[in-house]
Amino acid sequence: MxxxxxxxNSLRVRLPQVLxxxxxxxxxxxxxxxxxxxxxxxxxxxIAAAGYQAAFVGQKTYNGVAILSTHPISxxxxxxxxxxxxQRRIVSATIEGVRVVCAYVPNGQSVGSDKYHYKLQWLDAxxxxxxxxxxxxxxxxxxxxxxxxxxxxxxxxxNLWRGSVLFSDPEREEFRSLLALGMKDAFRLFEQPPTSxxxxxxxQMAFRRNMGLRIDHILLSEQLARRCTGCxxxxxxRKWEQPSDHTPVVASFG
DNA sequence: ATGGCCTCGGTTCGAGGA
Numbered sequence: 001m002x003x004x005x006x007x008x009n010s011l012r013v014r015l016p017q018v019l020x021x022x023x024x025x026x027x028x029x030x031x032x033x034x035x036x037x038x039x040x041x042x043x044x045x046x047i048a049a050a051g052y053q054a055a056f057v058g059q060k061t062y063n064g065v066a067i068l069s070t071h072p073i074s075x076x077x078x079x080x081x082x083x084x085x086x087q088r089r090i091v092s093a094t095i096e097g098v099r100v101v102c103a104y105v106p107n108g109q110s111v112g113s114d115k116y117h118y119k120l121q122w123l124d125a126x127x128x129x130x131x132x133x134x135x136x137x138x139x140x141x142x143x144x145x146x147x148x149x150x151x152x153x154x155x156x157x158x159n160l161w162r163g164s165v166l167f168s169d170p171e172r173e174e175f176r177s178l179l180a181l182g183m184k185d186a187f188r189l190f191e192q193p194p195t196s197x198x199x200x201x202x203x204q205m206a207f208r209r210n211m212g213l214r215i216d217h218i219l220l221s222e223q224l225a226r227r228c229t230g231c232x233x234x235x236x237x238r239k240w241e242q243p244s245d246h247t248p249v250v251a252s253f254g
Numbered sequence: 255a256t257g258g259c260c261t262c263g264g265t266t267c268g269a270g271g272a
Contacts, residue, residue, distance in 0.1 A: 013260090
């Protein structure tokens, strides 16, 4: 089984790339963020033609998340029941006995802003909710754009980014509090190439210069981590014409 | 350089992203 996550920055624009990527990488599960589509606009038929069913929750212009699966999807819920939120940022479902949580964490805009405080409160509530979910589901995976680079090796220039949004101490502490629930960062269970990132700014030729951050993550409950056999970032789609600024992350299981 | 790009909504500029 392979599960994956990709912030597509508009599914309307990126649908051809999603279908191409799934054709090249026939994963069992793909979690999408920033679909930016209301549910009536979700491309159910095109995705079904590729062999995937979908659970999705979206809104106009911003946010929006989806779980694509080749296996049956059950017990779908939207958002965090502990955190009333007009923004559509979480969809969860059970697939092949695994509780899959697809999340698009708020960006936070800048340290100290209203959006930054919303981000920290949102992450507090996510941690509290996942704590109870982990008690109910032995095999749980949190996948998505978590909008935090957890450690220095996850940032192309840690000293430039230190204290900035995506890499500030309170955000990194929130990330560590998810790990403190017993979850494992799937990517760091394995030896990885140095300077591995999942997002590069569209500006400054950042991708070509590999000026990126690792902010898209797959976190696994201990039970699920034990049967994880690999985790990798796929940089290929970032080289395609009109790419998303993020690129997929894939975890494999025995 | 307090920038540079991309997407959306809705017009040709502002907001938001990261």
